[in-house]
Amino acid sequence: MAYIQFLGAAGTVTGSKHLINTGDLQVLVDCGMFQGKKEWRERNWQDTPIPAKDIDAVVLTHAHLDHCGWIPRLYKAGYTGKVYATPATIDLCGVVLPDSGHLQEEDAEFHNKQKSSKHDPALPLYTLEDAQDCLKNFVPVAFHTPTQLSPKFSFQFVHAAHILGSGMAEITIQLDSGAPRKLLFSGDIGRMRDSEATTPGKVVRTGPEAVADQASSVLVMESTYGNRQHPKEDARPELAKIISDTVKRGGTVVIPAFAVERTQKLLFILKQLMEDGQIPHVPVHTDSPMAIKAIDIFLKHTEEYSPETKELIAKYGSPLKWPGFYFDQTQDDSKKINSMKYPMIIVSSSGMVTGGRVMHHLMHRLSDPKNTVLFIGFQAPGTRGFTIKSGAHSVRMFNQDVQIRAQIATIEQFSDHADTPELLEWLHTFQKAPGVTYLVHGEPSAASLLKAAIEKEMKWHVEIAQWMEKVDIA
Ligand SMILES: [Zn+2]
Known part of the structure; x- marks a missing residue:
């Protein structure tokens, strides 16, 4: 049975990590670090539900730590595959991941000096060196370039307009049971408005890409600002x-x-x-x-x-x-x-x-x-x-x-995330409703308000992803 399992960014905005298991291929979309509350951060120390060595590939949407920060740990746990990302994302990861390793080391050192950790000695999740090592396995994939991970599994990046290099992952899986399944993982979704005055923090030219002729079976989308509207005045x-x-x-x-x-x-x-x-x-x-x-x-x-x-x-x-x-x-x-x-x-x-x-x-x-x-x-x-x-x-x-x-x-206007009206505006670019939409990457209140807004406006079938939940895609 083919399924998606939400290993992170379910019930919270951090730790984005979604496992696609088709039976013969195991692929992670994003491999982010949990940040914020201790109950979430502690999950950075848990292993993946299937052994890391059995995961075949990582498809990375963008270079924010809550999407890429767990990659060095995955390698430490035995992963030997590649990480596919856009060239700009790879350049940014080259800065972000070693810095994260350095901070982990500093933190561990601080706790050891203060004797303030219940672990003795306190260890870093990974080191600067671990982070540098794993960067060798990153493979650049340009936007709109279909990439085959197996005869039955391909993906391409389309523009997410969130930060430099950010993409959504469009995945096509040929299942034994019949027609191809299309999965769209939004990653983080950028601003729709194309005005320098209302979105001075927006770096990319256009909003997230319209989903033209993609009839997605499954949409996995973020909901960070599912309960909010950004101010529209020039900041x-x-x-x-x-x-x-x-x-x-x-x-x-x-x-x-x-x-x-x-x-x-x-x-x-x-x-x-x-x-x-x-x-x-x-x-x-x-x-x-x-x-x-x-x-x-x-x-x-x-x-x-x-x-x-x-x-x-x-x-x-x-x-x-x-x-x-x-x-x-x-x-x-x-x-x-x-x-x-x-x-x-x-x-x-x-x-x-x-x-x-x-x-x-x-x-x-x-x-x-x-x-x-x-x-x-x-x-x-x-x-x-x-x-x-x-x-x-x-x-x-x-x-x-x-x-x-x-x-x-x-000042909220610098946000690189679409707000609720903008998310709905993006959904209106879909020519066909996805079979099911799973909301991830949102606090529970944001996710449930966005669910209600999408159901009301789009009449779509929407579910809120739960941590470690497996959903059938066959
Ligand atoms: Zn982000």
């Missing part, structure tokens, strides 16, 4: 006001941001606001070695960018050469920022404050009301970012309770 005036007000108070703006793509796009927006006189010329510190490495990848893969983004790149060139923009490579550079008292902007990762250098900056700046912490991305429940954003008075960092007295601000 830049608000961004300028937040920065200007903080600078006037003599404070610093700390922006936790995903190191890859989001940080680069934000730098271009900050540069533009400064050049246009919308914000004062204060130092901008990008404190994330990964974000610095990703700048060249960002500049290299211009093929998917919007005309506006291309124009900005042509006009301003590499951020690494801009005066007043500092790129802090070493730990020492990073520590120096702590003693700087004048107003500045610090862009640092991780975007959900689950680790990384942004933790140190928040430790130093959160308790001063002059400062602002600005969130520009999704904060999963259970993460420190979520705690800070939701108005808590303190947050636990490095085994201490840190008081939150800084101003907390949020």
Whole structure:
């Protein structure tokens, strides 16, 4: 019996990992890491339900950690196959995965020093070296290039318009029982609106690809913003006001941001606001070695960018050469920022404050009301970012309770995920309803509201995927 089993991103937004088992082939679509609440993170230590060595291939939709971050662990568990991804995704994974391995090692070291783990010694999920090793097995697959994994199993990537290199995986399986089955895994779905004003964080030219003549038997789709609508106003005036007000108070703006793509796009927006006189010329510190490495990848893969983004790149060139923009490579550079008292902007990762250098900056700046912490991305429940954003008075960092007295601000427009109206707009591009739609990658409330919205508007058969559930595709 052929089935899909949801090994992650079911009941939560992280850990995307879906196993397709056709009997003679076992393929994982995405192999992401669980983040956020401990009950989810602990699942990063569990083995796959079938031995890793028996999995034949991994098809990877994009380079976010919650989709690719478990790949080195899969290899550690005995996987010997390939990982298929677009060229830009592979370039980004070359930065993201080793950094993740490095953070795992740092965390384990910290817990061993503090004796704060129940495991003795605390071990990393994988190391920087594990991550570097597994990258050798990545195989580039361009968009719209059908790739045969076996005589009966093929796939191709179509544009998801979520981040650089992001694709949806269209899979065709020839089952012994008859007609071919088409499965569409959306991965994360980008914004539909093609306006630089309403989606300044959107990097790619068009929305997710229309699903023209694909009669999908099964659609597995994300539901991150299944219960929300993004604001439609241009975010830049608000961004300028937040920065200007903080600078006037003599404070610093700390922006936790995903190191890859989001940080680069934000730098271009900050540069533009400064050049246009919308914000004062204060130092901008990008404190994330990964974000610095990703700048060249960002500049290299211009093929998917919007005309506006291309124009900005042509006009301003590499951020690494801009005066007043500092790129802090070493730990020492990073520590120096702590003693700087004048107003500045610090862009640092991780975007959900689950680790990384942004933790140190928040430790130093959160308790001063002059400062602002600005969130520009999704904060999963259970993460420190979520705690800070939701108005808590303190947050636990490095085994201490840190008081939150800084101003907390949020700008939603930079989201790279379609909101509910946009998701429905994309579904309207389907010429034929899928046999069944499984919702993944959403908190339970978002998934159930999206289910209701799709049933009402599209009259489709929709199910919410449950963790470890197996669904028949025969
Ligand atoms: Zn993503």
